[in-house]
Amino acid sequence: MRADPMDxxxxxxxxxxxxxxxxxxxxxxxxxxxxxxxxxxKVEITVPELGVSKDPEKEMFWVFLTFQLLGTGKSETGDEAxxxxxxxxxxxxxxxxxxxxxxxxxxxxxxxNGIFNAWPYWREFVQSTTARMGLDQVVVPxxxxxxxxxxxxxxx
Numbered sequence: 001m002r003a004d005p006m007d008x009x010x011x012x013x014x015x016x017x018x019x020x021x022x023x024x025x026x027x028x029x030x031x032x033x034x035x036x037x038x039x040x041x042k043v044e045i046t047v048p049e050l051g052v053s054k055d056p057e058k059e060m061f062w063v064f065l066t067f068q069l070l071g072t073g074k075s076e077t078g079d080e081a082x083x084x085x086x087x088x089x090x091x092x093x094x095x096x097x098x099x100x101x102x103x104x105x106x107x108x109x110x111x112x113n114g115i116f117n118a119w120p121y122w123r124e125f126v127q128s129t130t131a132r133m134g135l136d137q138v139v140v141p142x143x144x145x146x147x148x149x150x151x152x153x154x155x156x
Contacts (some may be wrong), residue, residue, distance in 0.1 A: 002099055003104065005108040005111065005151070006043065006108075006112065008105045008107075008109070009105070009108040009109040009111070009112045009113055011100075011101060012095070012101060012105050012106060012108075012109035012113070013109060013113050015047055015095050015096050015097055016093045016094065016095050016096075016109075016113075017082075017093065017094050018091060018092070018093055018117060018146065019045035019060070019091045019092040019093060019094050020075045020088065020091070021090070021091050021092075021117070021118060021121050022090050023087055023125065023132065024064075024088045024089065024090050025087070025088045025123075026085075026086060026087040026088070026125070027084075027085075027086050027127075028083075028084065028085045028086070028115060028129050028133065029083075029084050030082065030083045030084075030135065031080070031081075031082045031083070031134050033082075034071070034073065034082040034083050034085065034135060035073055035074070035135075035136070036071065036073070036130060036135045036136045036137070036138050037135075037136035038045065038073050038074060038075050040071055040074050041071060041073035041074075041082075042071065043069055043083075043138060043140075043141075044069070044070050044071075045068065045069050045140065045141075046065065046067070046068050046070075047065055047067055047068075047069060047115060048066055048068055048112065049064065049065060049066035049069050049088065050064070050065045050066075050110055050114070050115075051063070051064045051065075051110070052106045052107065052109075052110045052114075054098070054106065056098040058094065059086055059091050059094055059096065059098075060092060060095065060097055061092075061095055061106065062090055062091065062092050062093070063090070063091045063093070063109075063114035063117075063118075064089075064090055065088070065089055065091075065110070065111045065114060065115065066086060066087065066088040066089075067086070067087055067089070067118070067122045067140070068084070068085070068086045069083070069084070069085045069093070069126055069140070070083070070084055070141055071083035071084075071138065083130075083133075083135070085125075085126055085129055085130075087125050088121065089118045089121060089122070091114060091117055091118055102129070112145070115143060116119070116143060119140075119143045122140060123140040124153075126138055126140050127139075127140070
């Protein structure tokens with residue numbers, strides 16, 4: 001039976017402290033005529049990159065993740081979004097013990113806690129970036145944890 005991701009992540013989260021959050025790269029573009037205040041303007045947010053790096057000797061590990069926002073409205077410009085914002089974050093954590101933690105624990109932690117820990121920084125990044133682009137405020141919605149999948153069953 002496959003281990004529950006929440007249980008796997010909890011084994012790491014009970015031992016960590018955030019040491020820092022930084023933006024490692026970003027890009028943003030908007031099409032002329034983009035109106036984020038229009039009722040028809042819709043955003044889609046994805047996490048296209050997510051990874052972990054560890055250094056047990058320094059009692060540190062890092063979660064690397066990228067968020068991407070694509071926004072479209074009435075002024076759709078072909079296959080491209082009217083608004084595109086992409087930012088990569090690095091979250092550094094101190095960890096008091098790596099004992100009995102597997103890759104699976106760190107992967108689960110990055111997918112749950114890592115995203116939640118970076119989400120407020122991503123929200124602020126989108127809000128300040130759209131303001132600098134001369135657009136109405138874009139509110140990044142609440143992050144929703146993906147639903148737990150039912151275990152697969154086999155038929156005899």
